[in-house]
Every structure is written in structure tokens, then in C-alpha cells.
Amino acid sequence: MxxxxxxxxxxxxxxxxxxxxxxxxxxxxxxxxxxxxxxxxxxxxxxxxxxxxxxxxxxxxxxxxxxxxxxxxxxxxxxxxxxxxxxxLPSMLEYQFNHLSSDHKMGWLYHYAQALNYIRMDRILKNQSYTYQSPFGHLEITINMSKPEKDPKSIANALTVKHNVYPKCLLCKENEGFSGNPSRDQHRLIKFDLAGESWYFQYSPYIYYNEHAIVLSDEHRLMHVDQTTFRNLLLLTDIFPGYFFGSNADLPIVGGSILTHDHYQGGKHHFPIEKASVIKSYTYHDLTVEMIHWPLSTIRIRGHHPEKIVQLADRFLKQWLTYNHDALNIKAYTHDERHHTMTSIARKRDEIYELDLVLRDNHTSKEHPLGIFHPHADKWHIKKENIGLIEAMGLAILPKRLMSELTEIKAYITDHKPLNKASMIHQNWIDEIKDTIDINHIDQAINEAVGQVFEQVLIDCGVFKLNNEGKDAFDTFIKAVLS
Ligand SMILES: [Zn+2]
Known part of the structure; x- marks a missing residue:
């Protein structure tokens, strides 16, 4: 010892x-x-x-x-x-951070959070990652092994914990140094000014991609998507150079995990969506607007002046909030219940600002009780949770259970070993793919089959499908906003 x-x-x-x-x-x-x-x-x-x-x-x-x-x-x-x-102490950390050059400060802070074991790198390095080549370019797949498994003892202990009295949520600034559960003793925040408001910067303890960061509002208040969101995201790309920033949508089942606290995610990673090709380009004053080749319906606005992008994005948002298309099943409201929102992502490329607006529709039907434009039931064996910001950008975060289930599936296909109970949820999928699997390259074949399911999950979430009818309707929607 x-x-x-x-x-x-x-x-x-x-x-x-x-x-x-x-x-x-x-x-x-x-x-x-x-x-x-x-x-x-x-x-x-x-x-x-x-x-x-x-x-x-x-x-x-x-x-x-x-x-x-x-x-x-x-x-x-x-x-x-x-x-x-x-x-x-937080003040000393901020002092050191603020006195480093902009080239070094982010790397220093990221390293500091790892050295203090706030980011548990030993766990994160166990994640299994690979890329899958799809018609939309490469997609990234990660099986997340780093979140600690909930052992029965921890689950039992959790039952006795009082919830959300203090801190109000997992993001609140009061988590800094909080000694309860989850324990945040060595967690540190960097306070900064965002458009005249106090905000805080931190790294995510789970690191889904390089330098995975979270910024959160001083106040514990609900997530919301409006023009302030777009403005903040673009501003953040200047405050933290080299980082992208994105916001989850503000409706419950669209996929953001924490809706109770206003926050964005960012980081130093180039996601698959960035590399998507352009289907059609439009000009609006000195801005470029693009319909991109991406399974989730995404409009990209590019230009030199953030505020002009914000104003145009706001027009798209307002139009989308009330947009209906019966033939495509797109529906803005059922009575008072709003179904439409956006997932938005900002980045700066060669001095040009970019804002991606991903159109989301939350409404349900008898056939798809959990959402017409959410992952459909036939893919839940791989991914049941809805698609949030990170996955909308083309990075799948898949559950740990999949690791052992895929091992079972491989043994079933190569050696006809019967599946255990947990892996039986994959039966239909296995029957569908097993004749196409090359058993001499089983690992690669299964990885690709999983990648294909993720691709289909993203397609499920697209409101304007990329067939002729969908593209025409998308084009009409964009032109109506630009006219
Ligand atoms: Zn909070």
C-alpha cells in the first residue's frame, strides 16, 4: 500500500x-x-x-x-x-489556465483532468472503435466499455440516495468538488463569459471523442433551441479555437440525455457529418446554403459573418417548427404538442463559420409508437436509445452488452453454438445476415453488419429521405425559406 x-x-x-x-x-x-x-x-x-x-x-x-x-x-x-x-483550488486552476497561450491551454487542461483521474483514461482506452464505410462516407462505431457497469451493490446503494436535491442535476456548477454521489471531488470548471452571461467549461468524464467538452449555463434552466443557441454555438468556436460545438434538440425523446440544464457539447474531433458531400448549393446574400448528403436531413449554412448565419438559421427554425408534409408523414403539431426541433452544430473552417441544422420530428404513429423518425423497432437490438447530437454527427456509441453478444453471435454463425438468452434479441437480424457473412473474416463481417444497422438507424431519423420525392420536398422547403 x-x-x-x-x-x-x-x-x-x-x-x-x-x-x-x-x-x-x-x-x-x-x-x-x-x-x-x-x-x-x-x-x-x-x-x-x-x-x-x-x-x-x-x-x-x-x-x-x-x-x-x-x-x-x-x-x-x-x-x-x-x-x-x-x-x-478552482480559482488557482483558472488563473493558470487563463495565463497559458491559446495554443497550449486546452491541451493543458485536458491533460490535467486525466492526470487527476477525473477522466478515467484507463477505462476509456478499453472502448472498441472502428469505422464503417457507408454511402454517406465513413461512419464511426464505438462500443462503450468505459462507463462502469452498474454492479448490484451500486444499484442497491443508489436506491437509498435522495435525488436531485443538491446539486439539482449532473451538470450544475455545484458539482465542482461535490463529495456525494457521483463523487466529483477533483472535478474543476473554468468559468467564462458567453455573450454577457456566466458559463462554465469542463471535459466530459466519459470522453466519447477527442477532447470531448461540455459547456453549461451558470443557472440550472431548461435546454432550449432558438436563435440564442445558434449565436452561442458560433461564438464558442471563437472562444475555444479548433473546437466544434453542438446543441442537442430540446424535446424529450429526440435524444439529449439531460434536458433540465442548458448546455452544449464540443471538442476537437472531425465527425463524419463534416465530410458529407453536397447535394445542392444555394446562395443567400453572401451566405452559402447547402443540402448535404447525410441520412439525417441537414442544412449547412456557411459564411464569414456569424450574425448573418444566426438570422438565416432562425428563419429555418421558425419555418421548420410549423412545417407539415402529409405524404412524407412530417407533422409539426398534434393539438398543442410540438413535434419539431433542431439539432445544431457550429464549427469554423479556414476562417469560414459553418452551422449545421439537423431537422428533427418527434411524432409517433401506431406503427412506430416510439417515433416515426427515430430508430425503428427492428434495430433496437443494436441501439434502442434515440439519436442525440453525437450520433446525428455519425458516431455511434453502442452499449457494452453488445461486446459479449457479438462474441456469442460469431460462435453461433461459425460453430452453430446455440445463443444464450441475452443474445436472442439478435435472432431475426442474424437470420437476415448469416448467408452473406464471410466466416473466414467473421470479425470484420460482423463489424460491417453492425455498421450497416447504425446507417439504417440514421436513415430512420431522416425526415426528408434521400429519394427523389424526399429531395424535391427538401429543396422546396429550403427555397421557401430563402425566398
Ligand atoms: Zn443543473
Missing amino acids: KQAIENLIYYEIEQQTIRQRDYMYVKNQLYYLIGLEPSYEIMTPQQINHPSDALNQILDTLEKSGRLDGSVQARDWFDAKLMNVFAL
Whole structure:
């Protein structure tokens, strides 16, 4: 245990989270938290690759002694306390961040969150990722192994926790340093000004793509999509150069996971949607408007002046909110219930601002009770959740369970091994694909088959399908806004 503590301290010195001068202070604090008697014993530190290499040893020992109850939740709760010993106070962190050059500050902060184990890189590196070549260009598929599995003990513990009293939600600024559940002791925010309002920047602890960031409003208030959204997203691309920013839609089943707190996601990653080709281009004053070749109906506005883009995007939004097309099943309202909204994404490419508007329709039918333009039931065995911002841009985040189910499916196809109960949800799909699978390249073949399902999921979500009728209607819609 003492060796693990020594290794951890030297790892943090190496990562420049702390300095050699801080050694005694940090050691005394860690010993106290763990319940060890400090001594003059001298140890030679050993190299570790992630904080978890040392933390796991410490946590295992504490579990054996009965101090931790054996749940993942208890482990995460305790190691956050240990790592917080290494962390700067928020004001000091902001001071350092603000005094770095714009070329270095984001990389520094990203690295800092990893070194403090707020981003648990050891878990994220277990994710399985590959690309799938679709008619829309390559799509990205990730099977997410990094979110800790909910073990029965953590689930039982969760039942006794009071919900959303303080902090009101998982995004609220009050999570900074929050010591409850989930434990956010070493979580730090960077406060900044967004169009005269206080906002906060943080990295997502789950990192679905490079430098996956979240910005959140100071106030705990509902997500909303209007011209302020478009303006904020474009402004953010200037505040955090090299990052894209996107907003989830503001209706419940469209796919954003947290609607109760106004926020956007961003990061340093080029998503498949960016590389989509252009079906048709239009000119509006000095702006370029494009209908892009993408399964979800997307309008791209490009230009040098953000405010002009905002004004045009707002016209598209207003038109979309009341747009109906009976033959295509597009419906804006049922009585008072609104069905239409947008997922929007901003980026800056070679000094030109771009705003993507992804049209979303939430209405349901007897045939598709969970949404006509949401993933249909025949694909739920791969992905049941609705499609939010990240997936709308072409990156599938698939559940961990799929990993073992796909292994089962491969054994079923190659060795006729019967499926276990969990994998039976894939039976129809397997029957459909098994004759086309090349069993000499089974891994690649199954990856491609999964990619194809994701492609079909995205097609389900498109309101104007890319057939002649859909494209004509989409074209008419765009022209009506531009006229
Ligand atoms: Zn909140």
C-alpha cells in the first residue's frame, strides 16, 4: 500500500500536477485519508501509466480490510477523495489556465483532468472503435466499455440516495468538488463569459471523442433551441479555437440525455457529418446554403459573418417548427404538442463559420409508437436509445452488452453454438445476415453488419429521405425559406 502511494505521488510530480515541493503535504494527507501511520521509511517510486495503477492497489487493500463495501461506486467515491489532494483550488486552476497561450491551454487542461483521474483514461482506452464505410462516407462505431457497469451493490446503494436535491442535476456548477454521489471531488470548471452571461467549461468524464467538452449555463434552466443557441454555438468556436460545438434538440425523446440544464457539447474531433458531400448549393446574400448528403436531413449554412448565419438559421427554425408534409408523414403539431426541433452544430473552417441544422420530428404513429423518425423497432437490438447530437454527427456509441453478444453471435454463425438468452434479441437480424457473412473474416463481417444497422438507424431519423420525392420536398422547403 505504501509503495502504491509513493508511486502515485511520483506519477503526479512527473505529470506536473504537483511539484516536488508538495511531496510531504500530499503524503501526509493521503496517509490520513487512507488511515496509515506516517513514518520516515524511504521508498523508491516505481513507474505507473495511469493513476488507477496505484489507486486499484490501494482500493483493493481497503476492500479486504472491510473499509470499502466492494461496490464500484464506493471505490469511485473514495479514489476521488484521494485524487482531490493533488488538485488546485478552482480559482488557482483558472488563473493558470487563463495565463497559458491559446495554443497550449486546452491541451493543458485536458491533460490535467486525466492526470487527476477525473477522466478515467484507463477505462476509456478499453472502448472498441472502428469505422464503417457507408454511402454517406465513413461512419464511426464505438462500443462503450468505459462507463462502469452498474454492479448490484451500486444499484442497491443508489436506491437509498435522495435525488436531485443538491446539486439539482449532473451538470450544475455545484458539482465542482461535490463529495456525494457521483463523487466529483477533483472535478474543476473554468468559468467564462458567453455573450454577457456566466458559463462554465469542463471535459466530459466519459470522453466519447477527442477532447470531448461540455459547456453549461451558470443557472440550472431548461435546454432550449432558438436563435440564442445558434449565436452561442458560433461564438464558442471563437472562444475555444479548433473546437466544434453542438446543441442537442430540446424535446424529450429526440435524444439529449439531460434536458433540465442548458448546455452544449464540443471538442476537437472531425465527425463524419463534416465530410458529407453536397447535394445542392444555394446562395443567400453572401451566405452559402447547402443540402448535404447525410441520412439525417441537414442544412449547412456557411459564411464569414456569424450574425448573418444566426438570422438565416432562425428563419429555418421558425419555418421548420410549423412545417407539415402529409405524404412524407412530417407533422409539426398534434393539438398543442410540438413535434419539431433542431439539432445544431457550429464549427469554423479556414476562417469560414459553418452551422449545421439537423431537422428533427418527434411524432409517433401506431406503427412506430416510439417515433416515426427515430430508430425503428427492428434495430433496437443494436441501439434502442434515440439519436442525440453525437450520433446525428455519425458516431455511434453502442452499449457494452453488445461486446459479449457479438462474441456469442460469431460462435453461433461459425460453430452453430446455440445463443444464450441475452443474445436472442439478435435472432431475426442474424437470420437476415448469416448467408452473406464471410466466416473466414467473421470479425470484420460482423463489424460491417453492425455498421450497416447504425446507417439504417440514421436513415430512420431522416425526415426528408434521400429519394427523389424526399429531395424535391427538401429543396422546396429550403427555397421557401430563402425566398
Ligand atoms: Zn443543473
